[in-house]
Amino acid sequence: MEVVMGLAPSVRFTVLGPVEILGPDGSVPTAPRHRAVLAYLLLNAGRVCSAERLIDAVWGMDAPETARSQIHAGIAAIRRALRAAGAPGVVVTRPAGYVALPETGQLDLQVFTDEVAAADGDPRVVIDRLRAALTLWHGDPLADIHADFVPAERARLIERRSVAFDKLMDAELAAGRHEDILDELIAQVGAFPFREKNSAQLVLALHRSGRQTDALVQARRFRTRLAEEQGLDPGRAFTELEQAVLRDDPALRPPTPGPAATPSAATTTVPANAETTSSATAPAAGTSPATGIASTNGTVSANDAPPNFLPYDLPDFSGREAEVALLTAPPERSRPGTVITAIDGMAGAGKTALAVRISHLLAECHPDGQLFVDLQAHTAGAEPVTAEAALATLLHQLGLPYDRIPETSDARGARWRAEMARRKVVVVLDNVRDSEQVRPLLPGSSPSTVILTSRRRLVDLDGARALSVDMLPARDAVELFGRIVGPRAAAEPAAVLDVLRLCGFLPLAVRIAAARLSHRPRWTVGYLADRLRDHRRRLAELTTADRGVAAAFALSYDQLPAEPQRMFRLLGLQPGHDIGPAAAGALAGCPLDDAETALEELLDAHVITQRQPGRYTLHDLLREQARATAAVTEPPEAIDAALHRLLDHYLHTARDAVDLLFPYTSGHRNPLPTSDIEREPLAGPAAAAAWLDAERDNLVAAGCWAERHDSPAHAVGMAATLRPYVDGNGHHGEAQRLHTAALTAAARLGDATARSRALTDLGWTAWRRGDYDTADEWSRQALTATRDAANDYDHARALNTLGNVAWRRRDPRAAREYFEAALDLARADGNRVGEAHVLGNLGPALDHTGDTDLARAHLNRALALHRELGNHRGEALVHTYLGTIDSRHGDHIAARGHHRRAAELYRALGSPTDEAAARNGLGVALCDSGDPAAALAEHRTALELGDQHSHRPEQARAHDRLARALHRLDRRAEAREHAEHALTLYLELDVPEAEDVRTFLTGLSDPVIP
Structure with a gap:
């Protein structure tokens, strides 16, 4: 990066390309997540950013539970890097958060901004400044950063670069340097094929270079691509430039080359003497040639301005850039006649404001007037305007006195179409009820634009292009x-x-x-x-x-038929975020087909939304409206019955799905009460997994809701049913919520077995989350509860969890004792699934206590049992254990094979946290066998999986092993950074590995052992 003005600072920061800290000795290494935090601070230089704002910027709505600690660790790492580079004061702490304070010339974005702002006046200065600014770019901005804020910021920065490039090309064209910039323009058009400005500049530069044929080919290429891929035509300026090139218009001739040339009319893409499209349109009979408005023999004076009945354009109108661009683009030439656009959306979505904004923007190219009628389909206390009355209003707005407007609806429609035949007018028909209301109001063959707004989708209005507006970004x-x-x-x-x-x-x-x-x-x-x-x-x-x-919502509701109204009320009561037709049918107590019909009616009326096929949801404010309406409309017993039907549907369908996915554990699930609720048919394991993934949030919400709303049996049943699914797929946060609700529900039911199961599940979930103290506490409570309830199945599971806790605390003898006790119980209970799991866990403990042969025998027995039961998840775990033992005893080739097989199985099963463990194991085997570079890839994959699911044990292990592999490669700064991360996580987990990492950090200055 060059700094154009003044001396270059010793430390610089780049965001216009890869994000880097450039010190006197080159780039300072930083981790990708830390660069993301640094980039956001630099983009907001001078503004204090709270931890919450940084979390939102990096992760958005998917922030992990450890997000705050990761931000703090990231700031600490950034400061270490800045100190190493010699710029310790760039990122500082304020009471409200953190702020980046780069000095003048340190940040490439600021230098770029200053140079572009200074590009004014003398053309030589403009060109030099802009070229200096553009040399600061090195690829896409934020090129190596993956965070929630990046796509929007990258697009914004690229647009700023494009605007600077446009300005530069205009200056070069004004200076007569059209031949010198051809290569740059060709490259820019290749990168941004739909940017009309650059295509126009290239056409002009080619024409001025004596290449008229090439200029016309380029213009045709842009026009064709725009039509085929975007469904649009070029703007008027481009069309007029194309026509001017075709006739070799003198206005396009270049200025005299030289540094003193100044921008002139010849630099623009629109020739000064180009004809406008409206001038070629003959006025209608009986109208003024000057205005196209009916003349004084029937209406208004030829000297009057065209009629404009549009409401005022909101000065604070915000957003909707894509919609505005789409609706103000010229119509396709293959579709002559009236352009009709139907804007639909829920109440309050800003449909009218958008229509008015577009109409004002279209006024210039619709010289014969702008008309507006509110059809009052959703106006409180008013009846919808009839087509007959609306036609009278429209004809009067065109200038006809009321006494000359025909009496009948048919005659008014005929006069309206005749008056509009050759006029080019914008007509806004606001607040439309349905297609039937507006069909008589549509012009015939007029070259006009009609914009409709409605809360309903006007699906049967042929020939109209539809635009549904959503919430504001x-x-x-x-x-x-x-x-x-x-x-x-x-x-x-x-x-x-x-x-x-x-x-x-x-x-x-x-x-x-x-x-x-x-x-x-x-x-x-x-x-x-x-x-x-x-x-x-x-x-x-x-x-x-x-x-x-x-x-506004009440009006939409009042206009619905009775069954969709009832469905809307009940949807507000359901505890989940979205709903499918089968669940909605259970909620309403109606057949599936009737439920889907009601949902589609609500969707067409924009009372509900659909983010993906078959899934319907309510806007949060509409949900509140639905709840309030249900409270005063539905009897309490009807509400209770609807919600219990929904809970039954979720619980029984979930049981069907889990039985398909985990058939080997079905024998240990308690039977559910019978129910005649219609359930969704699940064709097989793939369909079951897809259903559970789609409904997971709703199922967890339903289980937790049931505990709070006097349905404890559903809460207990949902937690027990979903346990293998949420555990096996790494949804440990959801598991904790479910089992906590089940524990409370079991106490309300007085069910000792359910309570002991919930305690056991909470202990296992805490262990899976890496919270070993809590896992120990819950599991010890579970031992007492399962003993009191004579629940040997869960007693064995609690012992197994305590064995895993002891193993993580490096107490293999205690782990062995727990596992052996659990094994005896599982065998006595005939629990072959539990036997297989405990045998696998026992293997490493036996190996560490000196019984390696017995360890391998147990692991091979576990592997055979899992395969016999069809438990691929258990099979993968045993492969991980076998790989660990092989690595410990120096058989790295066998170890790599076991870990690879485990990773393949976990990936196929969709178990990301377990796959992270297998990847970490494979990385260890690779590093120990002399391939630390290959180990890095495995540990980075493991770290990414651990980060995605906030799984601290594998995050810590990945950082730990990355540090050791990097040290083997003599990349000590990176090794130290990962080791510090590992130490922080190990201390949070309170495991002995923390001391190992401390020792490693102390020895980082030692020579590398090849």
């Missing part, structure tokens, strides 16, 4: 809120996001919340967020004197 919602509220919003960015989330990013709700705040100067944004957190009063908070979210 977070960035656009922040912008809208800030424009209304002013500086107070910028002072509390975290609270602003809270408010927006509580508003569900619904534009109407955001506007009302912002308006309330702007009129209450003593309120803070945080205070408003606290008021909105109370879901019982949230809808009341989002209400003003003349509008409200609840009132």
